[in-house]
Amino acid sequence: MLAELDPLIHSQLRLAIMSILLSVDEADFVYLKEKTESTAGNLSVQLDKLSKAGYIQVEKEFVGKKTRTSCRITETGRKAMEEYIKALKTYLDL
Incomplete structure:
Protein backbone atom coordinates (compact mmCIF):
# COMPACT_ATOMS: atom_id res chain seq x y z
CA MET A 1 0.00 0.00 0.00
CA LEU A 2 1.24 3.46 -0.87
CA ALA A 3 1.90 5.85 1.99
CA GLU A 4 -0.01 9.12 2.09
CA LEU A 5 2.05 12.17 1.15
CA ASP A 6 1.72 15.17 3.48
CA PRO A 7 -0.41 17.61 1.43
CA LEU A 8 1.17 20.59 3.20
CA ILE A 9 4.66 19.62 2.01
CA HIS A 10 3.53 18.21 -1.35
CA SER A 11 3.03 21.67 -2.88
CA GLN A 12 5.99 22.48 -5.15
CA LEU A 13 6.88 25.78 -3.48
CA ARG A 14 6.42 24.51 0.08
CA LEU A 15 8.53 21.44 -0.74
CA ALA A 16 11.25 23.73 -2.12
CA ILE A 17 11.15 25.92 1.02
CA MET A 18 11.33 22.91 3.33
CA SER A 19 14.17 21.35 1.31
CA ILE A 20 16.20 24.56 1.48
CA LEU A 21 15.60 24.96 5.21
CA LEU A 22 16.69 21.36 5.84
CA SER A 23 20.16 22.21 4.58
CA VAL A 24 20.77 25.57 6.31
CA ASP A 25 20.54 26.91 9.87
CA GLU A 26 18.28 29.70 8.69
CA ALA A 27 17.39 31.52 5.51
CA ASP A 28 16.07 35.02 5.02
CA LEU A 50 4.20 26.27 7.03
CA SER A 51 4.53 28.46 10.11
CA LYS A 52 0.92 27.86 11.21
CA ALA A 53 1.53 24.10 10.87
CA GLY A 54 4.57 24.44 13.15
CA TYR A 55 6.94 23.24 10.41
CA ILE A 56 8.99 26.44 10.35
CA GLN A 57 9.71 29.35 12.65
CA VAL A 58 9.53 32.84 11.15
CA GLU A 59 11.20 35.80 12.84
CA LYS A 60 10.88 39.42 11.78
CA GLU A 61 13.35 42.02 12.98
CA PHE A 62 14.46 45.49 12.01
CA VAL A 63 17.91 45.94 10.51
CA GLY A 64 18.31 49.68 10.28
CA LYS A 65 15.03 50.86 8.79
CA LYS A 66 14.32 47.64 6.88
CA THR A 67 12.58 44.55 8.15
CA ARG A 68 14.42 41.24 7.87
CA THR A 69 12.39 38.05 7.85
CA SER A 70 14.31 34.89 8.64
CA CYS A 71 13.04 31.31 8.66
CA ARG A 72 14.27 28.09 10.17
CA ILE A 73 12.87 24.58 10.17
CA THR A 74 11.47 23.30 13.48
CA GLU A 75 11.88 19.81 14.92
CA THR A 76 8.25 19.17 13.90
CA GLY A 77 9.09 20.28 10.36
CA ARG A 78 12.20 18.10 10.27
CA LYS A 79 10.16 15.04 11.32
CA ALA A 80 7.44 15.89 8.78
CA MET A 81 10.06 16.03 6.01
CA GLU A 82 11.53 12.68 7.11
CA GLU A 83 8.05 11.14 6.97
CA TYR A 84 7.37 12.76 3.59
CA ILE A 85 10.63 11.39 2.14
CA LYS A 86 9.91 7.94 3.58
CA ALA A 87 6.41 8.02 2.04
CA LEU A 88 7.79 9.20 -1.30
CA LYS A 89 10.19 6.23 -1.34
CA THR A 90 7.20 3.86 -1.21
CA TYR A 91 6.18 5.29 -4.59
CA LEU A 92 9.69 4.93 -6.01
CA ASP A 93 10.00 1.30 -4.87
CA LEU A 94 6.94 0.04 -6.79
Whole structure:
Protein backbone atom coordinates (compact mmCIF):
# COMPACT_ATOMS: atom_id res chain seq x y z
CA MET A 1 0.00 0.00 0.00
CA LEU A 2 1.24 3.46 -0.87
CA ALA A 3 1.90 5.85 1.99
CA GLU A 4 -0.01 9.12 2.09
CA LEU A 5 2.05 12.17 1.15
CA ASP A 6 1.72 15.17 3.48
CA PRO A 7 -0.41 17.61 1.43
CA LEU A 8 1.17 20.59 3.20
CA ILE A 9 4.66 19.62 2.01
CA HIS A 10 3.53 18.21 -1.35
CA SER A 11 3.03 21.67 -2.88
CA GLN A 12 5.99 22.48 -5.15
CA LEU A 13 6.88 25.78 -3.48
CA ARG A 14 6.42 24.51 0.08
CA LEU A 15 8.53 21.44 -0.74
CA ALA A 16 11.25 23.73 -2.12
CA ILE A 17 11.15 25.92 1.02
CA MET A 18 11.33 22.91 3.33
CA SER A 19 14.17 21.35 1.31
CA ILE A 20 16.20 24.56 1.48
CA LEU A 21 15.60 24.96 5.21
CA LEU A 22 16.69 21.36 5.84
CA SER A 23 20.16 22.21 4.58
CA VAL A 24 20.77 25.57 6.31
CA ASP A 25 20.54 26.91 9.87
CA GLU A 26 18.28 29.70 8.69
CA ALA A 27 17.39 31.52 5.51
CA ASP A 28 16.07 35.02 5.02
CA PHE A 29 13.11 35.96 2.84
CA VAL A 30 15.23 37.38 0.02
CA TYR A 31 17.35 34.21 -0.17
CA LEU A 32 14.25 31.97 -0.26
CA LYS A 33 12.63 34.20 -2.89
CA GLU A 34 15.73 33.98 -5.12
CA LYS A 35 16.22 30.23 -4.66
CA THR A 36 12.58 29.33 -5.26
CA GLU A 37 12.06 31.94 -8.01
CA SER A 38 8.67 32.76 -6.48
CA THR A 39 6.89 36.06 -6.07
CA ALA A 40 7.06 37.82 -2.71
CA GLY A 41 3.30 37.45 -2.28
CA ASN A 42 3.21 33.73 -2.98
CA LEU A 43 6.27 33.09 -0.80
CA SER A 44 4.65 35.00 2.09
CA VAL A 45 1.47 32.93 1.84
CA GLN A 46 3.38 29.62 1.77
CA LEU A 47 5.66 30.62 4.67
CA ASP A 48 2.56 31.52 6.67
CA LYS A 49 1.01 28.08 5.99
CA LEU A 50 4.20 26.27 7.03
CA SER A 51 4.53 28.46 10.11
CA LYS A 52 0.92 27.86 11.21
CA ALA A 53 1.53 24.10 10.87
CA GLY A 54 4.57 24.44 13.15
CA TYR A 55 6.94 23.24 10.41
CA ILE A 56 8.99 26.44 10.35
CA GLN A 57 9.71 29.35 12.65
CA VAL A 58 9.53 32.84 11.15
CA GLU A 59 11.20 35.80 12.84
CA LYS A 60 10.88 39.42 11.78
CA GLU A 61 13.35 42.02 12.98
CA PHE A 62 14.46 45.49 12.01
CA VAL A 63 17.91 45.94 10.51
CA GLY A 64 18.31 49.68 10.28
CA LYS A 65 15.03 50.86 8.79
CA LYS A 66 14.32 47.64 6.88
CA THR A 67 12.58 44.55 8.15
CA ARG A 68 14.42 41.24 7.87
CA THR A 69 12.39 38.05 7.85
CA SER A 70 14.31 34.89 8.64
CA CYS A 71 13.04 31.31 8.66
CA ARG A 72 14.27 28.09 10.17
CA ILE A 73 12.87 24.58 10.17
CA THR A 74 11.47 23.30 13.48
CA GLU A 75 11.88 19.81 14.92
CA THR A 76 8.25 19.17 13.90
CA GLY A 77 9.09 20.28 10.36
CA ARG A 78 12.20 18.10 10.27
CA LYS A 79 10.16 15.04 11.32
CA ALA A 80 7.44 15.89 8.78
CA MET A 81 10.06 16.03 6.01
CA GLU A 82 11.53 12.68 7.11
CA GLU A 83 8.05 11.14 6.97
CA TYR A 84 7.37 12.76 3.59
CA ILE A 85 10.63 11.39 2.14
CA LYS A 86 9.91 7.94 3.58
CA ALA A 87 6.41 8.02 2.04
CA LEU A 88 7.79 9.20 -1.30
CA LYS A 89 10.19 6.23 -1.34
CA THR A 90 7.20 3.86 -1.21
CA TYR A 91 6.18 5.29 -4.59
CA LEU A 92 9.69 4.93 -6.01
CA ASP A 93 10.00 1.30 -4.87
CA LEU A 94 6.94 0.04 -6.79
